[in-house]
Amino acid sequence: MGKKIINKAVCLIPVVILYVLFLAMRPDVFGKFSTLSMVIMQAVCPCIMGWAVSLCFMAGLIDFSIGAEVYLMGVCAVLLSRSLGFAGLILGVIIAGLCSAVLKSILFNLSSASPMVMSIAIVYFYSSVTGFLANKRSLILSGDMLILGKPAAIAVIFLICLAAAYTINRYTVIGAQIRAFGGSSEIASANGIRPFATRTKTIFLSSGFSAVTALLMVSRGAGATPTNSLESITLVFSAIMAFFIAATFSANVDLSIGMIVGSVCFAILDVGLISIAMPSNLKGTVVGICLIILMTVTMYLNKKRADRVLREVCRIQRENRESNQSSDGYSTAAI
Amino acid sequence: MKGKRIVSILLAVSMVAMLLGACGGNNASSAAAPESAASSEAAAPAESAAEAPAGQNTAAGSDGPICKIGMISYNTGDATITPMYKTIENALAAWNVEVVYASADMSDSEATITAMETLINQGVDGIVHFAMMEESANLVISKMCQEAGVYLVILDGDALTKSENFPALQNNPYLVALCGADTKARGYQVVELLAEAGCKNIGLLFPPEGMSTYGERQTGAKEAAEALGLTIVNVQEDIMQLVSPSTGYDATSSMLASYPEIDGIAIGIMTQMCISGVAKAAQEAGSVKVAGIDFDENTFSLMEGENVAGFNAVPFGQFYYAVVALVNACTGNPLSDELMVITIPSKNYASTEEAADYYKIWDGGNGYAYTDEEMMQMLKIYNPDFTADDLYAIVADSFNYAAELEKR
Numbered sequence: 001m002g003k004k005i006i007n008k009a010v011c012l013i014p015v016v017i018l019y020v021l022f023l024a025m026r027p028d029v030f031g032k033f034s035t036l037s038m039v040i041m042q043a044v045c046p047c048i049m050g051w052a053v054s055l056c057f058m059a060g061l062i063d064f065s066i067g068a069e070v071y072l073m074g075v076c077a078v079l080l081s082r083s084l085g086f087a088g089l090i091l092g093v094i095i096a097g098l099c100s101a102v103l104k105s106i107l108f109n110l111s112s113a114s115p116m117v118m119s120i121a122i123v124y125f126y127s128s129v130t131g132f133l134a135n136k137r138s139l140i141l142s143g144d145m146l147i148l149g150k151p152a153a154i155a156v157i158f159l160i161c162l163a164a165a166y167t168i169n170r171y172t173v174i175g176a177q178i179r180a181f182g183g184s185s186e187i188a189s190a191n192g193i194r195p196f197a198t199r200t201k202t203i204f205l206s207s208g209f210s211a212v213t214a215l216l217m218v219s220r221g222a223g224a225t226p227t228n229s230l231e232s233i234t235l236v237f238s239a240i241m242a243f244f245i246a247a248t249f250s251a252n253v254d255l256s257i258g259m260i261v262g263s264v265c266f267a268i269l270d271v272g273l274i275s276i277a278m279p280s281n282l283k284g285t286v287v288g289i290c291l292i293i294l295m296t297v298t299m300y301l302n303k304k305r306a307d308r309v310l311r312e313v314c315r316i317q318r319e320n321r322e323s324n325q326s327s328d329g330y331s332t333a334a335i
Numbered sequence: 336m337k338g339k340r341i342v343s344i345l346l347a348v349s350m351v352a353m354l355l356g357a358c359g360g361n362n363a364s365s366a367a368a369p370e371s372a373a374s375s376e377a378a379a380p381a382e383s384a385a386e387a388p389a390g391q392n393t394a395a396g397s398d399g400p401i402c403k404i405g406m407i408s409y410n411t412g413d414a415t416i417t418p419m420y421k422t423i424e425n426a427l428a429a430w431n432v433e434v435v436y437a438s439a440d441m442s443d444s445e446a447t448i449t450a451m452e453t454l455i456n457q458g459v460d461g462i463v464h465f466a467m468m469e470e471s472a473n474l475v476i477s478k479m480c481q482e483a484g485v486y487l488v489i490l491d492g493d494a495l496t497k498s499e500n501f502p503a504l505q506n507n508p509y510l511v512a513l514c515g516a517d518t519k520a521r522g523y524q525v526v527e528l529l530a531e532a533g534c535k536n537i538g539l540l541f542p543p544e545g546m547s548t549y550g551e552r553q554t555g556a557k558e559a560a561e562a563l564g565l566t567i568v569n570v571q572e573d574i575m576q577l578v579s580p581s582t583g584y585d586a587t588s589s590m591l592a593s594y595p596e597i598d599g600i601a602i603g604i605m606t607q608m609c610i611s612g613v614a615k616a617a618q619e620a621g622s623v624k625v626a627g628i629d630f631d632e633n634t635f636s637l638m639e640g641e642n643v644a645g646f647n648a649v650p651f652g653q654f655y656y657a658v659v660a661l662v663n664a665c666t667g668n669p670l671s672d673e674l675m676v677i678t679i680p681s682k683n684y685a686s687t688e689e690a691a692d693y694y695k696i697w698d699g700g701n702g703y704a705y706t707d708e709e710m711m712q713m714l715k716i717y718n719p720d721f722t723a724d725d726l727y728a729i730v731a732d733s734f735n736y737a738a739e740l741e742k743r
Contacts (some may be wrong), residue, residue: 029593038592042585071579136417137631138580138607146615221580223611228440231578270585275593280543280572 010301011249011261014294018265022272029275039267041151044158045216047263050239050246051165052209054255057243058182059202061108062116066210066239067232068126069100073214074224075130078139089145089218093211100126101207105200123230131226140223149219161212165256174201238266241291248298251305265294400433401716402665404658405454405462405485407447408436416441418651419490423463423658429707430714432662435459444472451476454485460665461486463658466495466515474500481507486664488657491515494551496676505674511664512675514657516649521628521681522555525601525647528626528683530563532644534599537565538590540583540613541603543572552603552628568594574604583609587616591623599644602627606646610634617642630684632694638687645685648693650733652705653679659713659726668715670723677727682734 019039023030030036049066056063077092084091104122108115147153168175180188181198189195218224245265246258253261269290273283404427409416427434435457437450444467454462462480466489467473473489480487492513495501504510522541529537539556542549553570560567569590576586583602586609591597600617602610606627614637617623623642630646637643656677663670684690711717713726 026593032592035592038588042589045581137633138611140611140633140636142636149615217579217581220615221582221584221609221612222615223580225579225608227578228442230440234575234578271589271592274569274571274586274589277569283573 008253011252011258014245015261015264015268018268018272018290022268022275026272026275030272035271037151039264039271041154041220042270043260043263043267044154045213045220046238046242046266047260048158048161048209048216049213049235050242050259050263051161051256052206052213053236053239054243054246054259055168055178055202055206055209057240058255059178059198060115060182060185061119061199061202062114063104063108063119063206064116064233064236065104065119065122065126066206067235068123068130068227069097069104069207069210070214070217070235071224071227071232072096072100072126072130072133073211074218075134075139075226077214077218078141078224079133081141081145086145086147089141089148089215093214096214097207097211100210101204104203104207108203109196109199120230123232127227127230127232134224134226136226138223138225141218143222146219146222148215149222154216154220157212157216161209162256162260165209165259166254168205169254169256174198174205178202242266245291245294248295248302251302265290400431402460402662403433403435403458404661404665405435405437405451405457405459407450407454407463407465408438409441409465419654422652422655426655426658426705426710427662429710430662441465444469448472448475448479451479455479455483459485461488461511461661463488463490463654463661465490466492470495470498470500474503477504477507477510481509485509486511486661488512488514488661490654490657493676493678494518494549497551507674510674511669512657512660512677514654514660514675514677514679516653516679516681518549518551519555519558521647521649522552522557522603523559524555524681524683525552525603525626525628526556526559526563526565528645528647528685529599529601529624530559530565531685532599532624532626534624534644535565536568536594536596537599537601538568538594538597539570539601539603540577540586540590540609541570541572541601542574549604556601556603565599568597577602577605577609580609580612580615582612584612584616587613588619591616591620595620597623599624599626601625604628607631607634610637610643614640614642630690635687635690635694638690645683646690647681647683648690649679649681652733655705656726656730656733660723663715663721666714666716668719670715670721670726675723675726677730679730680734 019030019036049070052066053063056066073093073096076096077089080088080092080095082088107118107122111118148157177188177193177198178201180191180193181195185195188198242259242262242265245262246255249258249261252258266287269287273286278286406420406423424434435454437453439446439450441447447464447467451462451464462485464473464476464487467476473492473495477487477489487507487510489495489510489512493515495504495513498504504513526537537560539553541553541556544550544553553572557567559565571586571590573586576582587600590600600613600623602613602625606629610625610627610630611634613627614625617625618640624644625642626644626646628647630648634646638645656679660670660675660677684693713721713729715721
C-alpha cells in the first residue's frame with residue numbers, strides 16, 4: 001500500500017522541485033499562500049483544456065482547433081449574455097459547443113484528409129467566424145456575470161471536471177473504446193468498435209471540456225476577444241505539452257491526474273519567471289530546457305523500471321525452467 | 336464516396352462563408368465607389384479641375400475610376416484596424432478609386448509578400464501596406480513595388496525613419512509616404528496617464544524595445560518614467576500575454592503577486608484585446624491603476640471603474656492621410672518629389688465622456704470625419720492648389736479638426 005502511494009507521489013516531484021526552486025529565489029513571493037493559490041487557479045483552464053486535447057489525442061485525432069473553438073465559444077457566450085444575462089453566458093458556450101462538435105464530427109468522420117490538416121482548416125474558419133461575430137472588437141463581460149471567475153466557483157467546476165475526466169478514462173466504455181481506437185483503429189474496428197461512433201463521442205466529450213474552459217476563461221478575464229487566424233494554436237500547444245508531461249507519468253497515475261501535474265508545472269514556470277524578472281525572449285528557452293530535463297529524467301526512470309520488471313520476469317522464467325528441468329530429471333529417474 | 340462529396344460541398348460552403356465574412360465590408364465600399372463619385376459634392380471639385388495647370392492630370396472628362404489601389408484585408412482582432420480601413424475605404428469610394436484586395440495575416444511576412452505579388456499582378460497603380468514587424472519584409476515589398484512601377488505607402492511606418500535601411504527606402508521613387516503615430520510619444524503619453532493618476536511604481540506590458548514597428552513605445556515609456564519620477568519595477572515583453580482578456584489577467588496577476596509595490600500598469604500594445612482581464616486583476620489587487628495605448632467603444636465601461644486611468648489614442652483616420660498622398664501620386668500629381676513622412680499626433684483620454692466624444696467625432700469608428708467635398712479638396716486632380724504642406728497642416732490639426740467637427 002505504502003509503495004503504491006510512493007509510486008503515485010513520484011509525479012509530484014517536478015511540481016515540488018519547481019516550486020522549491022522559485023521559493024529559494026523569491027521566498028517573499030512563493031512563500032505566500034496567495035501565490036500558491038494563484039498558481040493553482042492559473043493551471044485550471046489549461047488543465048481542463050488539456051483533458052479536451054488528451055481525449056482527442058488518445059483517439060488518434062490530432063486536433064489543433066480546440067483553442068479556436070474555445071475562443072469562438074467565449075465570444076458567443078459574451079454576445080448572448082448581453083441579451084439573456086447569465087443564462088446567455090451558459091447557453092452561448094452550449095450552443096457554440098454543440099455546433100462546433102457537430103461540424104467537427106462531420107468533417108473528421110467523412111473526410112479522408114488527416115484530422116490534423118482538417119483541424120488547421122477549422123482553425124482558420126473559426127477565427128474568421130469569431131472575428132465576424134465580435135466585429136473584430138473586444139467584448140467586455142459585465143461585473144455581475146463574473147461569478148464563475150471566483151476561486152470557489154473555479155474550484156468546484158474543476159473538481160467536477162476532474163471527476164468526469166477520471167471516470168471517462170477509468171470506468172467508462174467510451175474511455176476504453178477511445179484508448180483501443182487510438183492504439184489501433186483496425187484492431188478496434190475488427191473487435192466491433194465503430195469508428196464513426198467513437199470519433200463522434202470523443203469530439204463531443206472534448207467540446208464539453210472546451211466549453212467549460214471557455215466559460216472559465218471569459219469569467220476570469222472579464223471578456224472575450226477574437227483571434228488572428230492561427231494565434232489560438234498557442235493555447236493548444238500549452239495543453240499538448242501538459243499532455244506529454246502527463247503521458248510520461250501514465251505508469252504512475254491516471255492521465256487526468258498527470259494533466260494536473262503538467263498544467264501546474266507550466267503555471268509555476270509562468271509565475272516564477274515573471275517573479276525573477278526573466279527577460280521575455282528567454283522564457284521560451286527556459287520552458288524548453290525544463291521540458292527536456294523533465295522528459296529525459298522521467299524516460300530514464302521509466303526505462304530503469306522497465307528493465308527492473310524485465311529482469312524480474314527473466315528471473316521468474318529462469319526459476320520456472322530450472323524447476324521444470326529438475327522435475328523432469330526426477331521423473332526420468334523414477335522411470 | 337458520397338460522404339466525400341458532402342464534405343467537399345461543406346468545405347466549399349465554408350470557404351464562401353469565410354470569404355463573405357472577411358470581405359463583406361470591402362465589397363460594400365467597392366460597390367459604393369461610383370455612387371459616391373457621382374454625388375453632388377463631387378460637382379464642385381470638378382469645376383476646379385477644369386482650371387488645372389498644364390502638366391497636371393485632371394479628372395475632367397473621365398467616367399471610370401481615377402486609379403486602382405490595392406489593399407490587404409487582414410483578419411485581426413485589433414479593433415483599431417477596422418475603423419482605419421473604413422476611413423480609407425470611404426475616401427477611396429468618394430474619390431472614385433477602384434479598390435482590390437488580397438488577404439494575409441498581419442504577422443505573416445511571407446503571406447503578405449505573396450499578397451503584394453497578387454495585387455501587382457492585378458495591375459494596381461498603388462498599394463497600401465501595413466509595416467511588417469520584420470523589417471526585411473518591408474524592404475522586399477518596397478523593392479517589388481519599385482520594380483513593378485507601383486506606388487506604395489507604408490502605414491505604421493514611422494519607425495522605419497530611424498532604421499539603418501531608411502536610405503534604401505528613400506531611394507525608391509515609388510515609395511510615396513511613411514505614415515504613423517509617433518510611437519515614442521505614445522509610450523511617453525501612456526505613462527503620463529499613470530503619473531497623473533498618482534502612480535509611483537509601475538509595471539509595463541509592452542512590446543520589446545528591439546521590435547522594429549512598436550519597440551520605441553517602450554523607450555518613450557522609460558523616458559517618461561525618468562522625467563516624471565516614476566520607477567519601472569517590471570517589464571513584460573511577451574505580447575502573446577496580451578492576446579486575450581484571460582491571458583492578460585494571468586500576466587497581470589502574476590506581475591502584481593511578484594511585485595506588490597506596483598501601483599500602476601501601462602499596456603503598450605493590443606490594449607483593447609486584454610484590458611478587461613488586466614483591469615480585473617488590478618482591481619483584485621487593490622488600488623492599482625491601468626492605462627493603455629488604443630481602445631475601442633466596448634472598453635468605455637471600464638473607464639467608469641476606479642482602476643482604469645485612461646487610454647492613449649490617435650485619430651481613427653490616421654492612415655487616411657497616407658492614402659491622400661498615394662492617390663495623388665497614382666493620378667500623376669505627386670504632392671512631393673521626396674518621400675513624405677507623415678507623423679500623426681496622439682492624445683490621452685482620461686474619462687468616459689472624452690472617450691465617447693472621440694468615438695462620436697470619428698462616427699463610431701465608421702470613418703466619416705471628413706465630408707466627401709472636403710476629401711475631394713485633398714486631391715490635386717480636383718484641387719490643383721493642394722500641396723504637401725496643406726496635408727501636413729491637416730494632419731497636425733487632426734484633433735482640433737475633430738473638435739471643430741463636433742461643434743457642427
